[in-house]
Amino acid sequence: MIQTDWAMPAALKENVVPVPGQIETRLWLQLLSLHGELFASLNSMLNSEFGLSLAKFDVLAQLDRYRDGLALGQLSQNLKVTGGNVSGLVQRLLADDLISREMSSEDRRSFIVRLTPKGEALFRKAAEIHKKHLAKRFENVPARDLDSALSVLKSLSSNDHTESKKQSRKR
Amino acid sequence: MIQTDWAMPAALKENVVPVPGQIETRLWLQLLSLHGELFASLNSMLNSEFGLSLAKFDVLAQLDRYRDGLALGQLSQNLKVTGGNVSGLVQRLLADDLISREMSSEDRRSFIVRLTPKGEALFRKAAEIHKKHLAKRFENVPARDLDSALSVLKSLSSNDHTESKKQSRKR
DNA sequence: TTGACTTACTTCACATGTAAACGTATGCTA
DNA sequence: TAGCATACGTTTACATGTGAAGTAAGTCAA
Numbered sequence: 176m177i178q179t180d181w182a183m184p185a186a187l188k189e190n191v192v193p194v195p196g197q198i199e200t201r202l203w204l205q206l207l208s209l210h211g212e213l214f215a216s217l218n219s220m221l222n223s224e225f226g227l228s229l230a231k232f233d234v235l236a237q238l239d240r241y242r243d244g245l246a247l248g249q250l251s252q253n254l255k256v257t258g259g260n261v262s263g264l265v266q267r268l269l270a271d272d273l274i275s276r277e278m279s280s281e282d283r284r285s286f287i288v289r290l291t292p293k294g295e296a297l298f299r300k301a302a303e304i305h306k307k308h309l310a311k312r313f314e315n316v317p318a319r320d321l322d323s324a325l326s327v328l329k330s331l332s333s334n335d336h337t338e339s340k341k342q343s344r345k346r
Numbered sequence: 347m348i349q350t351d352w353a354m355p356a357a358l359k360e361n362v363v364p365v366p367g368q369i370e371t372r373l374w375l376q377l378l379s380l381h382g383e384l385f386a387s388l389n390s391m392l393n394s395e396f397g398l399s400l401a402k403f404d405v406l407a408q409l410d411r412y413r414d415g416l417a418l419g420q421l422s423q424n425l426k427v428t429g430g431n432v433s434g435l436v437q438r439l440l441a442d443d444l445i446s447r448e449m450s451s452e453d454r455r456s457f458i459v460r461l462t463p464k465g466e467a468l469f470r471k472a473a474e475i476h477k478k479h480l481a482k483r484f485e486n487v488p489a490r491d492l493d494s495a496l497s498v499l500k501s502l503s504s505n506d507h508t509e510s511k512k513q514s515r516k517r
Numbered sequence: 518t519t520g521a522c523t524t525a526c527t528t529c530a531c532a533t534g535t536a537a538a539c540g541t542a543t544g545c546t547a
Numbered sequence: 548t549a550g551c552a553t554a555c556g557t558t559t560a561c562a563t564g565t566g567a568a569g570t571a572a573g574t575c576a577a
Contacts, residue, residue, distance in 0.1 A: 389535095417525080417526095418525075418526065419524080419525060419526080422526095429525075429526065429527085430526090430527075430528075430529090432526090433526065433527055433528080434527095453524090453525080455524070455525040455526065456524090456525060456526080457525085457526075
């Protein structure tokens with residue numbers, strides 16, 4: 176097919192007639208690698224500085240955003256993890272005294288969790304360092320590259336296909 | 347759009363004078379989200395079609411690449427996971443009869459693992475579907491966007507700063 | 518050769534994640 | 548109102564990951 180097939184060195188053909196799935200696979204491996212690196216370094220930083228895992232940090236971030244508290248089911252949806260996982264995380268955060276739990280007044284099956292003052296204070300500090308850590312990690316990357324990385328990642332995300340494409344042209 | 351720049355409340359101007367770490371954090375969240383989505387869908391596909399987890403698939407991929415076998419320590423380095431983790435993975439893959447293990451002839455502390463014929467056959471099929479799955483996931487993304495996503499991810503990876511920048515200009 | 522590191526792997530305790538099976542509370546329908 | 552389906556959270560069993568401690572084997576200096 177595709178007519179470059181005759182009389183072309185095999186090595187050059189790869190760029191012209193891409194193997195289906197080749198680029199996508201390389202993209203996935205690159206994503207995996209960057210994710211792994213960042214995850215490990217954020218996780219270890221949070222752990223040594225604040226005794227927090229990234230998982231716990233994510234819970235605190237949700238509760239910081241929803242100051243009126245969240246039911247465990249909502250937490251589980253927002254974090255995109257299973258209920259059983261949230262159950263355990265909440266128990267450990269309760270033990271750390273970073274969150275509080277009370278029964279919902281409307282639904283006796285439901286529990287509402289909130290940040291404690293201690294949890295809020297810890298999250299504020301941790302979020303600050305979290306941000307700085309990422310800024311430092313990428314300090315050598317030009318701002319333009321960061322912008323285009325962000326927009327290209329958005330364009331790959333599943334929800335992007337269903338949204339109305341408001342293409343704000345860069346620059 | 348954006349012509350709203352005159353007489354703009356400070357709160358809106360944040361795009362002009364970026365908060366340090368803001369973009370980096372958004373980038374991280376976007377990366378996390380895409381990673382999570384792809385990981386879950388690949389993992390669940392491999393599991394239902396082949397009884398494989400992504401972790402096991404990754405081990406098989408390494409052993410497919412190194413046909414002479416790998417010591418557990420090398421496996422652990424290549425996969426960037428701890429030795430304890432590899433230990434368990436190898437035990438489960440042995441139980442699945444997908445890999446074989448023998449003592450190294452040179453070093454009696456060392457074990458060499460290899461694909462069994464069954465493991466190789468399974469990996470071939472799984473790698474094929476893995477590739478197709480990714481291709482399908484991104485079928486609506488223009489090839490140009492995939493290329494730029496790949497190159498921007500590479501530019502964010504830590505090893506990129508130390509490499510000689512051979513910028514193959516696209517197009 | 519002996520003694521002291523180092524290396525290779527395993528094991529243990531634990532955190533984080535899933536899926537499935539419960540128990541209990543709600544809510545809807547007949 | 549009785550009964551059934553659904554929703555909420557917990558528990559269990561398991562996979563995957565870490566870090567630390569333990570065992571056995573290799574290495575090297577004295």
